Amino acid sequence: MFGPRELRVLPVLIDTVAWVRIEDGRILCARPRGKDVFYIPGGKREGVESDLETLVREIKEELTVLLDPGTVNHVGTYEAETPGSPEGVVVRMACYSGDYRGELAPSSEIEEVAWFSYADRADVPPVDQALFDDLKSRGDLA
Incomplete structure (x- = not known):
């Protein structure tokens, strides 16, 4: 039980989905405009979208x-x-792989795309680092 002056911090969950695209032992990452950090491409759902609908959009x-x-x-x-x-x-980042059609190119939201190896792990946020660790242990990431 909490006393009258103790505040309890309730967890806040940011629910996202991400696309894991690996080629030649490297994973595709994107840097949004105005940011200095690379992320696994993806984002937050809108309304009642499923993971798949969010990912495709x-x-x-x-x-x-x-x-x-x-x-x-x-x-x-x-x-x-x-x-x-x-x-x-x-x-929370639900990660999915999948094939695509078209030519990968940064949109108006994305400043830059890059292919990262495990050596670049420190350049991504902690949730992405967890994915990097898992992919490395599976032998998927160089």
Whole structure:
């Protein structure tokens, strides 16, 4: 039980989905405009979107390609606190792989795309680092 002057910090969950695209042992990352950090491409759902609907919409918006829904597979779900956010803010990232049509290109939301190896792990947020660790242990990430 909490005393009259104790405040309890309730966790805040930021629910996201992400596209895991690995080629030649490197994973695709994107840096949004105005930010100095790279992320796994994806984002937050709108309304009652499913993971798949969110993933397809976000990847089209960010990278101008169309994911093939029939090839999308769950890779894993990861959680971590976000640095620079208030205590208790946690990001949950449901990760999916899948084939795409089109040419990968940064959209108006994305400043830059890059292919990262495990050596670049420190350059992504903690939730992405958890994915990097898992992919490295599976032998998928160089």
